[in-house]
Amino acid sequence: MDRKAFETELKRDGYDEILTGTTQGPKHNAEHSHPYDVKAMVIEGAITLAWEGRTQTFRPGDVFTMARGCPHTETFGAEGAMTLVGRKH
Numbered sequence: 758m759d760r761k762a763f764e765t766e767l768k769r770d771g772y773d774e775i776l777t778g779t780t781q782g783p784k785h786n787a788e789h790s791h792p793y794d795v796k797a798m799v800i801e802g803a804i805t806l807a808w809e810g811r812t813q814t815f816r817p818g819d820v821f822t823m824a825r826g827c828p829h830t831e832t833f834g835a836e837g838a839m840t841l842v843g844r845k846h
Contacts, residue, residue: 772843775843782836783835791844792841794823795822796843797841798840800817800841803833820827
C-alpha cells in the first residue's frame with residue numbers, strides 16, 4: 758500500500774489525527790501506552806514493538822495497530838524509522 762492510499766484508509770476508518778513520525782535511532786522507549794488508538798505504516802527504517810507477550814519488527818510498507826491503553830515498548834535500530842501514524846481519540 759502506498760502512502761496516499763494509507764492516508765485515505767485512515768480517514769475512512771475515522772482516525773482524526775494523521776501525522777508523520779520520525780525517530781532517530783538507535784532508541785528504546787520503555788513500556789508505555791497511549792490514550793488513543795493507533796494505526797501506522799512504516800515509511801522508512803524499522804520499529805520493533807513488544808506487547809501482550811509478543812515481539813514483532815515492522816519494516817517499510819508494513820502496517821500495525823495498537824489499541825488505546827495497550828502497554829508496549831518500542832525499539833528502533835541504528836537507522837531509526839519514519840512512520841505515517843493515524844490516531845483515533
